Amino acid sequence: MDISIRLAPGLCLKNPVLSASGTFAYGEEFARIFDLSLLGGVVTKGLSLHPKEGNPTPRVCETPCGMLNAIGLENIGADAFIAQKLPFLGTFDTEVIVNFFGTGEDEYVQMAQKLDLDGVSAIEMNVSCPNIKKGGIEFGKDPQILNRLVAQVRKSTTKPLIVKLSPMVTHIGEMALAAQEGGADALTCSNTFPAMAIDENTCKPILGNITGGLSGPAIKPIALRIVWEVSRQVTIPVIASGGVTSWRDVVQFLLAGASAVEIGSFSLRDPLCFGAIIQGLIRYMQDKGLESITEIIGSLKSA
Amino acid sequence: MDISIRLAPGLCLKNPVLSASGTFAYGEEFARIFDLSLLGGVVTKGLSLHPKEGNPTPRVCETPCGMLNAIGLENIGADAFIAQKLPFLGTFDTEVIVNFFGTGEDEYVQMAQKLDLDGVSAIEMNVSCPNIKKGGIEFGKDPQILNRLVAQVRKSTTKPLIVKLSPMVTHIGEMALAAQEGGADALTCSNTFPAMAIDENTCKPILGNITGGLSGPAIKPIALRIVWEVSRQVTIPVIASGGVTSWRDVVQFLLAGASAVEIGSFSLRDPLCFGAIIQGLIRYMQDKGLESITEIIGSLKSA
Amino acid sequence: MKDSNALVKDNRQVAQDTYLMTLMCELSPFTPGQFLMLRLTSTCEPFLRRPLAILSYNEGAVEILYKVRGEGTSLLAEKKKGEELSVLGPLGKGFSDPRPEEEAVYIAGGTGLPPILAMAERMKRGRLIIGTYTKDDIPLWQRMQNIGGVEITATTEDGSLGIRGVATQALDGLLKTIQQPCVIYACGPTGMLKAAASLAKDLGARCEVSIEERMACGFGVCSACAVRTTTGNQRVCTQGPVFDASSIEWRQ
Amino acid sequence: MKDSNALVKDNRQVAQDTYLMTLMCELSPFTPGQFLMLRLTSTCEPFLRRPLAILSYNEGAVEILYKVRGEGTSLLAEKKKGEELSVLGPLGKGFSDPRPEEEAVYIAGGTGLPPILAMAERMKRGRLIIGTYTKDDIPLWQRMQNIGGVEITATTEDGSLGIRGVATQALDGLLKTIQQPCVIYACGPTGMLKAAASLAKDLGARCEVSIEERMACGFGVCSACAVRTTTGNQRVCTQGPVFDASSIEWRQ
Numbered sequence A, B: 001m002d003i004s005i006r007l008a009p010g011l012c013l014k015n016p017v018l019s020a021s022g023t024f025a026y027g028e029e030f031a032r033i034f035d036l037s038l039l040g041g042v043v044t045k046g047l048s049l050h051p052k053e054g055n056p057t058p059r060v061c062e063t064p065c066g067m068l069n070a071i072g073l074e075n076i077g078a079d080a081f082i083a084q085k086l087p088f089l090g091t092f093d094t095e096v097i098v099n100f101f102g103t104g105e106d107e108y109v110q111m112a113q114k115l116d117l118d119g120v121s122a123i124e125m126n127v128s129c130p131n132i133k134k135g136g137i138e139f140g141k142d143p144q145i146l147n148r149l150v151a152q153v154r155k156s157t158t159k160p161l162i163v164k165l166s167p168m169v170t171h172i173g174e175m176a177l178a179a180q181e182g183g184a185d186a187l188t189c190s191n192t193f194p195a196m197a198i199d200e201n202t203c204k205p206i207l208g209n210i211t212g213g214l215s216g217p218a219i220k221p222i223a224l225r226i227v228w229e230v231s232r233q234v235t236i237p238v239i240a241s242g243g244v245t246s247w248r249d250v251v252q253f254l255l256a257g258a259s260a261v262e263i264g265s266f267s268l269r270d271p272l273c274f275g276a277i278i279q280g281l282i283r284y285m286q287d288k289g290l291e292s293i294t295e296i297i298g299s300l301k302s303a
Numbered sequence C, D: 001m002k003d004s005n006a007l008v009k010d011n012r013q014v015a016q017d018t019y020l021m022t023l024m025c026e027l028s029p030f031t032p033g034q035f036l037m038l039r040l041t042s043t044c045e046p047f048l049r050r051p052l053a054i055l056s057y058n059e060g061a062v063e064i065l066y067k068v069r070g071e072g073t074s075l076l077a078e079k080k081k082g083e084e085l086s087v088l089g090p091l092g093k094g095f096s097d098p099r100p101e102e103e104a105v106y107i108a109g110g111t112g113l114p115p116i117l118a119m120a121e122r123m124k125r126g127r128l129i130i131g132t133y134t135k136d137d138i139p140l141w142q143r144m145q146n147i148g149g150v151e152i153t154a155t156t157e158d159g160s161l162g163i164r165g166v167a168t169q170a171l172d173g174l175l176k177t178i179q180q181p182c183v184i185y186a187c188g189p190t191g192m193l194k195a196a197a198s199l200a201k202d203l204g205a206r207c208e209v210s211i212e213e214r215m216a217c218g219f220g221v222c223s224a225c226a227v228r229t230t231t232g233n234q235r236v237c238t239q240g241p242v243f244d245a246s247s248i249e250w251r252q
């Protein structure tokens, strides 16, 4: 049985299960509880050129079947990552996908150049960040801005380039096409939903940052629709992200058209979930008599 | 203590708790289990000019802390509503808010004219419907189209006009302003999120319509953020809709800037929730020593 | 209809994946075919109530018979004596009584047994066919034998009990042996209901079917449970779940 | 750190809104101040685990002492003997032992008692101050008395037990009476920790504080639990929850 999946030239995952950015740090903590080599790939915390301190606490809060986070992209910066974390990740037999962001086109480009290194299997661009030059509108909210940004980054790296879309847009298909035309090798659908929580006793927002991003099972039905919609509009592979908790969810995302799946929030609750999910997927394929995982991808039947 | 709230000239609710469209039918079933006069207002199932059969079943499905629906706007049509349902609703001491939609500008206008009747306290426009002339894009997804539609409807009725926004847009504030400038007296924020569910055994979508709208507690954090964002951009009152299950949620939405709150999906699970929620709200105001509900509205403190 | 707190009095496995639960709560009198909406937890997960037919109601004790299919019924199977559930009901329209001259024929497939058994236990006359895949899927076999006046036939697809085959084949055979007018009461998979309806039509017999459809509210407000009938869409939860089979426009 | 299934052995109320739970599970040896992440249900609601300090661990039995605050701790309080929980831990860095020449002073406010009591029970020497609003808020009063070698002082704001006032006033008084070098171990509300840190600084004493911050993972991967220190942000869950008080940059 073949559960490997090719995402881009030079990027082949041994299985379609990835960690998600921001819920796996740089892999060291999880490496203490399981062998990272069992994963299709590791997606790192989002990196920027310089270290970032992040937002005031509280930075997380629980919501019905989900959570909000407003970490504020705290990270150790590209140099420290390359020096201190990348070599360790290289000791595992898994793909290393480095998530990054910038506050302007320049920073995105510099990051792409910096990360064009041995030991980096692919880079994942987080475009849910405000473009300071354009008055703070997110890169991921305007197809022209996104297309230009992706094209610039594309020119700056030899690595497979994954663009992670923001979900809260009117026409997700347009954004997906803009990224594809800019030269993305694959898309991740999608990031968290802008949301908030209020404490009715103190009459204050719960998060230090007021708003945060909603993730977890609560958003899975929306993420599934987005993957279905996007994968029918683009020709490049789609990586699903949003609310995965089980092998059932993985199969559903594959049926909807995803080629791989990231597991984020649920791995905070259940850090050992990855192995069980991969095993469940294999059992499903055995039960259905499937030879290759590619038979599932996009094979949703009509209602 | 004063828990009444004025939403528009001629539209004053005795309390801020409303039913939501599509989860209360035309009030008859709920009237058998509690006195509708306890509500601030009743919002009816969405009506169109002619009766509508709706979508193939299954039309609903459960999701983590929420549900999908693809009823397909099944309704008995405006004439049958006016003849058979409106007189009954008139026997209660509550405001009757009639939700409606159209497949084109004409139908919206005709509906507004038809509903300009005694016994109708206000009309709520559902703009999450495709504009057939504009190639199927939803009225609620383009600010120009929305502004024009609202302005046409505004001219066609003497009733307070509430516009119910679609949440899945890039700039919800722009949509809100477009509706306000078109002449809306109030906004409902917001409708369900396009989503989907898949059965990994049959490899088919669960809903007959493939996609449906996500509602329930799962979306509350997003709805709260939308209410907070919109109420700071517009001068007209905002009615919250999305995931309310308790008096706590009601207070949170009021703090975020809502003037009233609709309870939808949760009343399917707990049809007697309305009275308990209103009582909880009153107790909260007593505990906090508040004289008027208007003291809560928009009074969120900084973090 | 009323929203009541019910206490689990008993919950035991009675067949493959199938449980019989007794709940203590006050209901108004019910008609077989009517159902309850059960709320399984106090958190919002799972969010919706689950529809389950009333098997019996006696002095504050209501019985339900259910098969574990997904999350909701799994949670139900884990409930222990003394736990609380919220129960909405009785809901919907049940079966009408057979006319004095009619022979009652009950047919149940799979999880369709509860309303059918309730009807047979109420009428105490007629003939009941229960069809399953195998012997171990049949719950309450002894209890069925003990209904005075009702003749029981089992069909199993693997032949492990009763007649090998499907229930509607047995129904066909049975109907051929009955001389007087018949009324057929059916609950089970759509294919079975459709076949029963067609046999009834050929015979000119009355046929009432209890229809299953995904529900959200169970009391008529959400329009989830539409079924196409000769007079347009009807709501399974309030205008059914029991319908005259001749009014249903079967899918496909 | 390990993810284990734990069985509830006992769960009883020991003060106003406060419960003591004993769970059976295998842990590696713990240091007072270390904590567990408890998963409360098998459904995804509530979604996150809850951090709770380890009060004791002995031959497969771990004790936790918790106050009911919201949804999670309410669910915990409802757990009965025999129910299962998933437990991640021991997590974080605990208190360091007092040096031989140091007098140990433990101070706990509100729900800060568990790690402090664990430390006092381990060291069996020093002085412990427990501060609450009223007498009924103090759990395990008798058990504290029974720690050989530790002198217990209670403060209550309403004066219903011990000294009327707040714990840090009592700490101030106590420190004035001690001649030898001190180490202060503190857990409780931020205001209390800050005041204890400031008293320690004035005295030139070591002070270790156990910090509470909202957590999502509890094992260092999500960056939720940042605390500002003189060397930048640190993670409460892995680099704490116990910190040298002089390294903390207190908010406001």
Ligand SMILES: Cc1cc2nc3c(=O)[nH]c(=O)nc-3n(C[C@H](O)[C@H](O)[C@H](O)COP(=O)(O)OP(=O)(O)OC[C@H]3O[C@@H](n4cnc5c(N)ncnc54)[C@H](O)[C@@H]3O)c2cc1C
Residues within 6 Å of the ligand: B062, C035, C050, C051, C052, C053, C054, C065, C066, C067, C068, C069, C070, C071, C072, C073, C074, C111, C114, C115, C211, C212, C213, C214, C215, C216, C241
């Ligand atoms: C009026 C009525 C009476 C019923 N009476 C009984 C009964 O007495 N005993 C019994 O075992 N079952 C009965 N059912 C079916 C029962 O409601 C479903 O098996 C149950 O809701 C499944 O819940 P779940 O969470 O375990 O499964 P889910 O995980 O929700 O779904 C598993 C499967 O169950 C089916 N299902 C889910 N929800 C419904 C629903 N609302 N209605 C119908 N099918 C559904 C679907 O086919 C789905 O694929 C009845 C259904 C209706 C509509």
Ligand SMILES: Cc1cc2nc3c(=O)[nH]c(=O)nc-3n(C[C@H](O)[C@H](O)[C@H](O)COP(=O)(O)OP(=O)(O)OC[C@H]3O[C@@H](n4cnc5c(N)ncnc54)[C@H](O)[C@@H]3O)c2cc1C
Residues within 6 Å of the ligand: A062, D035, D050, D051, D052, D053, D054, D065, D066, D067, D068, D069, D070, D071, D072, D073, D074, D111, D114, D115, D211, D212, D213, D214, D215, D216, D241
């Ligand atoms: C390292 C650590 C050890 C702890 N040890 C104990 C202990 O031994 N005994 C005890 O009673 N409590 C302890 N707490 C606090 C305990 O974790 C919270 O009271 C609990 O998570 C609240 O959950 P809830 O669902 O009941 O409340 P929620 O409804 O989630 O929130 C209620 C209130 O609890 C507080 N809270 C919520 N989540 C957290 C969190 N993750 N961390 C801190 N505070 C939170 C907030 O102030 C919130 O307003 C500890 C916290 C930490 C970080």
Ligand SMILES: Cc1cc2nc3c(=O)[nH]c(=O)nc-3n(C[C@H](O)[C@H](O)[C@H](O)COP(=O)(O)O)c2cc1C
Residues within 6 Å of the ligand: A020, A021, A022, A023, A045, A046, A047, A069, A071, A073, A099, A125, A126, A164, A190, A191, A192, A214, A215, A216, A217, A241, A242, A243, A244, A262, A263, A264, A265, A266, D222
């Ligand atoms: C605590 C936390 C931190 C995150 N940080 C990042 C990040 O740095 N970069 C990024 O692209 N996405 C980030 N995300 C988004 C996740 O990678 C993921 O796309 C999202 O949470 C939805 O998936 P889930 O429901 O499986 O968590 C973060 C999410 C969480 C919960």
Ligand SMILES: Cc1cc2nc3c(=O)[nH]c(=O)nc-3n(C[C@H](O)[C@H](O)[C@H](O)COP(=O)(O)O)c2cc1C
Residues within 6 Å of the ligand: B020, B021, B022, B023, B045, B046, B047, B069, B071, B073, B099, B125, B126, B164, B190, B191, B192, B214, B215, B216, B217, B241, B242, B243, B244, B262, B263, B264, B265, B266, C222
């Ligand atoms: C079964 C169902 C039917 C609905 N029908 C309508 C409708 O006809 N018109 C409309 O504007 N909104 C409709 N809605 C949306 C609700 O009015 C409400 O805005 C949404 O469900 C979010 O609120 P909730 O989370 O409280 O349900 C429907 C929702 C549900 C669940």
Ligand code: FES
Residues within 6 Å of the ligand: C214, C215, C216, C217, C218, C219, C220, C221, C222, C223, C224, C225, C235, C236, C237, C238
């Ligand atoms: S289930 Fe809601 S109308 Fe039937």
Ligand code: FES
Residues within 6 Å of the ligand: D214, D215, D216, D217, D218, D219, D220, D221, D222, D223, D224, D225, D235, D236, D237, D238
């Ligand atoms: S709680 Fe996740 S890093 Fe500390």
